[in-house]
Amino acid sequence: MALFYLYSGFTLVAYLVKKLRDYRFLPVGHLVEKRALKDNFYKFKIKVGHLKWRKIQPGDYVFIKVPNVRGLRELHPFSVVNKVGEDGVITLAIRGDGDFTRQIQSLELGELIQFDGGYGRFNTLITQNDGDQLVLATGGTGIVPMLAIIDAHPERLITLFYTVHTAADQIYVTQLEHWAATRATLTVHVQTGRFTPATELQKFTGHRTTFLISGPYALGQSWVRALRQRRIAASKYYYEEFNW
Numbered sequence: 645m646a647l648f649y650l651y652s653g654f655t656l657v658a659y660l661v662k663k664l665r666d667y668r669f670l671p672v673g674h675l676v677e678k679r680a681l682k683d684n685f686y687k688f689k690i691k692v693g694h695l696k697w698r699k700i701q702p703g704d705y706v707f708i709k710v711p712n713v714r715g716l717r718e719l720h721p722f723s724v725v726n727k728v729g730e731d732g733v734i735t736l737a738i739r740g741d742g743d744f745t746r747q748i749q750s751l752e753l754g755e756l757i758q759f760d761g762g763y764g765r766f767n768t769l770i771t772q773n774d775g776d777q778l779v780l781a782t783g784g785t786g787i788v789p790m791l792a793i794i795d796a797h798p799e800r801l802i803t804l805f806y807t808v809h810t811a812a813d814q815i816y817v818t819q820l821e822h823w824a825a826t827r828a829t830l831t832v833h834v835q836t837g838r839f840t841p842a843t844e845l846q847k848f849t850g851h852r853t854t855f856l857i858s859g860p861y862a863l864g865q866s867w868v869r870a871l872r873q874r875r876i877a878a879s880k881y882y883y884e885e886f887n888w
């Protein structure tokens with residue numbers, strides 16, 4: 645019996661320590677803007693204090709939760725749309741795919757939001773392969789980290805392949821078209837339905853190319869398979885799966 649109380653006590657303490665760490669030590673921000681990008685797809689701006697303790701690089705994702713709202717208290721990952729600056733504003737674009745992502749659409753401005761991050765490997769690959777042109781392949785919500793990468797790297801030669809199920813699913817296309825029209829370094833391909841990676845990759849023969857892929861599993865696998873078939877070194881590509 646004593647052992648039972650000991651184990652129960654230990655479990656309770658461990659649980660409380662985790663809850664305290666998550667609540668007390670995760671950086672806190674407030675929702676300062678909420679706007680529908682389209683039906684069931686919202687943009688959120690969160691203003692965070694003390695951001696200098698956390699580094700959010702272009703292409704990173706963060707985990708967020710809303711500690712004061714039932715149903716939104718578990719951490720969920722979302723990529724960051726913007727190049728986060730000293731103003732401490734983090735912009736997210738979230739599609740309502742399930743319970744968390746739909747409920748978050750009804751938050752009031754001013755709501756307290758906690759986050760953890762940034763996480764991700766896109767920036768590491770970009771830095772390690774300094775000077776390479778970038779090929780970005782993405783679909784659905786996977787476009788989000790690519791926006792931050794394109795914004796942050798006007799000096800790089802970048803080609804984007806962005807696929808959507810229907811034209812109504814596209815987001816930030818006006819922004820992408822504006823960048824493509826004003827930057828000689830950027831080429832944007834937006835398509836309804838899949839690209840054929842093996843065909844597209846034939847245009848990138850040189851070894852000074854880094855491939856970054858984000859989005860659903862099937863999309864990621866088809867690009868990774870084509871890259872392997874072309875014997876592209878593993879250090880030259882990275883796929884970030886958007887499954888949760």
Ligand SMILES: Cc1cc2nc3c(=O)[nH]c(=O)nc-3n(C[C@H](O)[C@H](O)[C@H](O)COP(=O)(O)OP(=O)(O)OC[C@H]3O[C@@H](n4cnc5c(N)ncnc54)[C@H](O)[C@@H]3O)c2cc1C
Nearest residue numbers: 720721722723738739741742743744745785788886887888
């Ligand atoms: C690294 C990373 C970055 C991400 N960035 C973004 C982002 O910028 N914007 C964004 O909207 N989402 C993003 N996601 C996906 C997001 O985290 C999930 O959609 C969300 O956590 C699902 O929680 P939920 O409770 O709303 O849905 P759940 O109730 O857990 O899932 C509802 C249903 O939707 C399906 N589902 C879940 N995620 C997806 C998806 N991405 N695509 C299609 N179907 C899905 C599930 O299989 C399930 O059937 C990202 C995921 C990862 C891993």
